[in-house]
Amino acid sequence: xxxxxxxxxxxxxxxxxxxxxxxxxxxxxxxxxxxxxxxxxxxxxxxxxxxxxxxxxxxxxxxxxxxxxxxxxxxxxxxxxxxxxxxxxxxxxxxxxxxxxxxxxxxxxxxxxxxxxxxxxxxxxxxxxxxxxxxxxxxxxxxxxxxxxxxxx
Numbered sequence: 001x002x003x004x005x006x007x008x009x010x011x012x013x014x015x016x017x018x019x020x021x022x023x024x025x026x027x028x029x030x031x032x033x034x035x036x037x038x039x040x041x042x043x044x045x046x047x048x049x050x051x052x053x054x055x056x057x058x059x060x061x062x063x064x065x066x067x068x069x070x071x072x073x074x075x076x077x078x079x080x081x082x083x084x085x086x087x088x089x090x091x092x093x094x095x096x097x098x099x100x101x102x103x104x105x106x107x108x109x110x111x112x113x114x115x116x117x118x119x120x121x122x123x124x125x126x127x128x129x130x131x132x133x134x135x136x137x138x139x140x141x142x143x144x145x146x147x148x149x150x151x152x153x
Contacts, residue, residue: 004027006023068083068088068101076114077122079102080118080122080128081122090148092131093142094141095115099115128144129141
């Protein structure tokens with residue numbers, strides 16, 4: 001792959017298992033696809049662990065002031081799609097915020113690894129969008145362009 005490298009780290013800690021990949025985003029994405037790691041990776045182009053860091057939890061607790069209603073859904077994928085294609089997500093939401101809302105809605109099966117796999121598929125399908133948050137390079141997830149256009153934005 002042209003002399004580019006990926007740094008891979010896997011360790012056990014008090015917070016659980018952590019999996020990190022560091023390297024050029026395109027190369028990391030190819031590596032994840034090739035080895036089917038979508039369900040393990042929270043952030044495919046930075047060194048953030050799979051388990052939430054304390055700063056994620058602190059940030060998300062303060063950020064969710066407008067709690068959304070629980071969407072009716074028959075699967076986790078449908079639940080996340082509806083949650084992110086709502087007014088609540090228009091300004092962008094982190095995975096920690098999504099998990100906090102899911103827990104408040106009683107969706108106890110929502111874990112970071114599960115959410116990561118779902119979000120990866122939704123972004124690939126174009127059903128949600130994502131961008132890096134400038135201040136800390138964490139992913140923010142947004143409604144699809146189709147949703148925004150249907151709302152007249």
